[in-house]
Structure formats: C-alpha cells, structure tokens
C-alpha cells in the first residue's frame with residue numbers, strides 16, 4: 001500500500017454506495033485527485049465534515065487501483081463556514097470551485113498555480129475585504145491567464161495596434177477599429193481599466209471602480225470565460241441572476257449604453 005500526503009481544496013463530492021463518498025480535490029502538489037472517503041456519510045465518521053466542498057484540508061491517502069482512498073483528513077481552513085451564511089459569497093465561491101475543476105483537465109497533473117489562485121480567491125472572499133463579484137472576476141481572469149487564455153487588454157489582440165475600439169471574445173480581448181468583428185462589445189475605457197486592475201491584483205483601483213463598470217466587466221468576463229470553457233459554468237447562472245436583480249434596482253449600474261454596438 002503506497003501512502004502519500006498532500007493538502008488541497010475539496011471541489012465537489014458525490015455519493016458512493018451506502019455510506020461513502022467520492023471527493024474531488026485540487027491538491028497542491030498532486031493536482032486534481034478523485035478519491036474515496038469511506039464511511040463519511042455516517043454520523044460517527046471521524047472526518048466527514050472535513051471533506052465538504054470549500055474546505056482546505058491536509059490529507060493522507062493511499063493509492064488505489066482505480067481511485068485513491070482518503071485515510072486521514074485535517075482541516076486547514078473551512079472556507080465553507082464563512083461562505084454559506086452569505087449568498088453572494090457562496091455563489092461566487094461555488095463558481096470558483098467549478099471553474100477550478102474545469103480548468104484542470106487531467107487527474108494527478110500538477111496545477112500548483114491554479115491551486116494557489118483558488119486558495120487565494122477563497123481566502124479573499126471569506127475575508128470580506130472586497131465585493132464578492134470583484135473577487136470572482138479577479139479569480140476568473142487570473143485562472144484563465146494561468147490556463148493560457150489571458151485576454152489582451154492593452155493593445156489589439158490581432159494586430160497589436162495600441163488604439164482600442166472594442167472587446168471581441170473570439171479575437172481574444174480588445175481589438176482596434178480595423179480588426180473589430182461586427183457585433184463586438186464597445187465597453188467603457190474604465191471597464192477595460194478595471195479588468196486590467198483585477199488581472200494584476202490592483203485592489204486599490206478595483207475597489208474605487210464605479211458600479212456600472214463593475215457590471216460591464218462582469219458581463220464581459222463571464223462571456224469570455226464561458227466561451228473558453230465551451231459549456232456554461234452552472235454556478236454562474238446564480239451569480240448572473242443576482243447581478244440582474246441588483247441592477248434592476250440600480251439603473252445606473254446597468255451600463256446598457258456600452259454593452260453591444262450593432263454597427
């Protein structure tokens with residue numbers, strides 16, 4: 001029996017048989033692991049609660065023929081406790097877990113930078129220092145960048161011209177007037193500035209941004225992420241619904257004037 005230790009964040013769980021679960025973990029050294037946690041659905045389980053989504057755990061596992069088996073789990077930080085009481089933070093956190101799962105393809109392929117981004121994102125979300133949607137957009141932009149899909153934000157994605165006219169998802173970011181595909185969005189300059197700040201981790205600029213630029217940024221980032229992941233991120237639908245509910249009560253934050261340019 002081959003034992004190994006690692007630390008990781010529980011991304012999701014699924015039932016297995018009467019009392020067991022399969023847990024999917026993004027681990028620091030190993031990458032994504034799917035492992036069996038035996039007996040965790042029994043109330044007497046020693047580590048059931050430590051293997052819930054959002055929990056950062058220290059683990060010992062033994063290598064199995066198909067799935068590894070969790071033999072020990074100690075909580076490092078239970079981010080779920082801080083997030084479940086706050087719906088916007090909970091949906092943002094769920095979208096992070098799902099994105100981390102989708103952006104790490106193979107099992108046991110080391111993904112240290114994705115792991116660090118996820119832990120940093122959950123910590124920032126739980127610490128409540130910044131608006132949940134800003135934290136989520138920063139996470140999306142950076143995890144896409146680590147996966148090789150950083151959007152061009154300072155020069156045309158196609159010809160590198162410095163004069164920016166629009167944001168085109170298919171082109172890979174901002175584009176100049178000559179390269180601009182029909183129907184591409186024409187966001188405010190401040191919105192592109194906000195995306196740049198979030199990508200760099202410049203919170204002073206991001207926190208000072210206006211609500212309408214945050215809404216426009218979220219729309220572009222969500223569309224950009226979805227395009228790159230082929231299918232929609234399920235948790236994003238809750239975030240979007242929430243954003244719509246918020247913007248309908250605050251017309252100044254809708255940003256419809258800059259959303260789509262039919263010309």
Ligand SMILES: [Zn+2]
Pocket residue numbers: 156157158159160161175176177178179180
């Ligand atoms: Zn161009």
